[in-house]
Amino acid sequence: MKEVKLFHGPNHPGMHGNFSVHLTVDGDTVKKAKPNPGMLHRGFEKLMERRLWMSNIALIPRVCVPEPDINETVYSMAVEKIEELEVPERAKYLRVIILELARIAVHMMSIGGIGGPTGVYTAPNWALNERDMILDIFEKITGHRIYHMYIVPGGVRQDINEEILEFIENTINDIESRLKDYYEIIFESPIIHKRLKGTAPLTKEQALDWGVTGPGLRSTGVKYDVRKKFPYLVYDKLDFDIPIAEESDAYTRLYLKYLEVKQSIKIIRQVLSDIPKGKVRNKLMGTALKWKIKEGEAYGKVESSRGEFGYYIVSTGGRYPYRIQVRGASYPQGLYGIEAGLPGTRLEDVSIWLDTMGVCSPEVDR
Amino acid sequence: MEQKKVIEKISNEYGIKKIKFKKIENQQFKVKINKKEIINFLTYLKNIGFWQLSLITAVDWIDNNQFEIVYNLVSWELEQHIIVKTFIPRENPRITSIINIWPVAKYYEWDVNEYFGVVFDGNPNNGKELFLENWDDKPPMRKDFDPLNYSKEKFPEKEYKNFRMKRKREVIE
Numbered sequence: 432m433k434e435v436k437l438f439h440g441p442n443h444p445g446m447h448g449n450f451s452v453h454l455t456v457d458g459d460t461v462k463k464a465k466p467n468p469g470m471l472h473r474g475f476e477k478l479m480e481r482r483l484w485m486s487n488i489a490l491i492p493r494v495c496v497p498e499p500d501i502n503e504t505v506y507s508m509a510v511e512k513i514e515e516l517e518v519p520e521r522a523k524y525l526r527v528i529i530l531e532l533a534r535i536a537v538h539m540m541s542i543g544g545i546g547g548p549t550g551v552y553t554a555p556n557w558a559l560n561e562r563d564m565i566l567d568i569f570e571k572i573t574g575h576r577i578y579h580m581y582i583v584p585g586g587v588r589q590d591i592n593e594e595i596l597e598f599i600e601n602t603i604n605d606i607e608s609r610l611k612d613y614y615e616i617i618f619e620s621p622i623i624h625k626r627l628k629g630t631a632p633l634t635k636e637q638a639l640d641w642g643v644t645g646p647g648l649r650s651t652g653v654k655y656d657v658r659k660k661f662p663y664l665v666y667d668k669l670d671f672d673i674p675i676a677e678e679s680d681a682y683t684r685l686y687l688k689y690l691e692v693k694q695s696i697k698i699i700r701q702v703l704s705d706i707p708k709g710k711v712r713n714k715l716m717g718t719a720l721k722w723k724i725k726e727g728e729a730y731g732k733v734e735s736s737r738g739e740f741g742y743y744i745v746s747t748g749g750r751y752p753y754r755i756q757v758r759g760a761s762y763p764q765g766l767y768g769i770e771a772g773l774p775g776t777r778l779e780d781v782s783i784w785l786d787t788m789g790v791c792s793p794e795v796d797r
Numbered sequence: 798m799e800q801k802k803v804i805e806k807i808s809n810e811y812g813i814k815k816i817k818f819k820k821i822e823n824q825q826f827k828v829k830i831n832k833k834e835i836i837n838f839l840t841y842l843k844n845i846g847f848w849q850l851s852l853i854t855a856v857d858w859i860d861n862n863q864f865e866i867v868y869n870l871v872s873w874e875l876e877q878h879i880i881v882k883t884f885i886p887r888e889n890p891r892i893t894s895i896i897n898i899w900p901v902a903k904y905y906e907w908d909v910n911e912y913f914g915v916v917f918d919g920n921p922n923n924g925k926e927l928f929l930e931n932w933d934d935k936p937p938m939r940k941d942f943d944p945l946n947y948s949k950e951k952f953p954e955k956e957y958k959n960f961r962m963k964r965k966r967e968v969i970e
């Protein structure tokens with residue numbers, strides 16, 4: 432049969448962001464896949480070299496739109512490592528709240544979002560509601576809904592009061608009460624079972640070769656989570672589990688995300704009850720426009736919703752960073768994974784593959 | 798495993814006594830190594846548990862006329878993160894590819910090749926396009942590339958005078 436070349440994206444309902452995949456298909460089966468990034472035209476890394484240490488805080492959240500807070504956190508963590516700056520205890524707890532709320536928002540969007548490529552259209556509408564409720568919390572804390580610019584080197588921008596803490600607790604209680612409905616509409620749905628079970632399998636060897644982290648790696652049975660193995664902030668004081676699965680397919684990866692939402696809720700509850708009082712920011716010397724960071728380099732990393740996310744920062748002691756490299760969490764599966772993993776899948780499963788592996792295009796194309 | 802023990806293990810087993818390790822924090826340390834040693838050293842690290850290649854990147858040290866190639870490896874068994882660095886000359890920069898050790902290195906190296914012009918011997922994608930389409934200037938992440946000049950040359954300022962006058966006239970009439 433004759434092979435046909437097909438462009439999946441950048442304008443495609445199953446595509447996340449400005450990224451495209453060139454597919455060579457034979458009938459309905461994908462024979463060859465080639466990722467084609469480079470449509471963002473922004474050049475984050477070059478832009479960062481031309482900006483002050485502080486003004487970068489306003490730029491970096493744009494690297495990943497659904498989950499911007501990880502960028503601020505890893506940037507601040509790497510700067511703190513170079514500068515050997517301590518972060519106040521209360522600020523660490525506040526950062527954990529922000530990170531876990533963002534994780535819930537992204538996971539809910541991903542769990543509901545699977546309704547798009549499979550045809551369960553009720554789920555995405557419900558899930559966006561949950562995300563919106565979390566954005567309401569962010570608006571109360573930081574004044575912004577999408578890009579928060581809340582976490583800065585040395586701590587967080589401002590303290591939050593008891594009223595907001597109570598609001599957070601009410602919201603997560605609200606979300607938790609509805610999680611059962613998601614289980615019924617998605618994980619017990621016959622359509623989802625038929626489309627997702629056995630689709631887009633991943634073996635442990637493949638995951639290690641491709642460098643996949645996050646839910647993708649954990650679904651193959653490897654218990655690797657940056658929060659447990661390289662504890663940052665106060666994750667070593669908190670009690671939570673890392674859900675893993677034995678056989679990896681689209682269904683188990685999605686189900687792991689569902690379990691992780693529950694763990695995140697558990698973490699936030701602990702943080703809300705344990706959070707100490709005190710100041711929230713240790714200032715670097717002088718005003719923010721005159722910061723000079725010591726000479727040195729460091730790699731800051733966190734566990735994002737898609738895997739290990741990191742920034743490699745080099746400073747020469749000046750007012751501008753010398754070099755910053757973004758290690759996007761979906762870089763391995765977004766480029767090498769597409770090339771090696773997509774051939775053999777059916778055309779209609781391509782969107783499911785991209786959705787459950789969590790490919791976020793702007794962090795691939797920095 | 799503690800960082801000291803890991804460092805001791807590496808310097809005893811690997812056999813080169815001159816390797817200098819430097820601590821960045823409790824679970825992160827860096828090491829500088831000769832360009833010729835890089836394949837052997839990374840293979841050795843993979844064998845002792847540094848399975849995950851986290852990142853390959855480059856830094857342009859234009860004053861010293863050198864490129865620094867940086868490999869970030871993670872071991873979740875030893876719970877350590879190692880940053881391996883090597884320096885190569887800025888003129889005709891070449892280094893051996895490591896795609897036989899980690900297949901995913903193909904794309905990290907392609908990235909560095911495109912943005913810095915470093916050639917990785919053994920990587921099939923040297924010189925091909927990934928992110929940049931129809932790029933005709935020097936590699937953009939080098940320090941001597943000025944994006945402001947580039948955009949001025951590529952997209953010169955246009956005058957929109959006539960357009961504005963027309964609109965004004967329309968309003969007056």
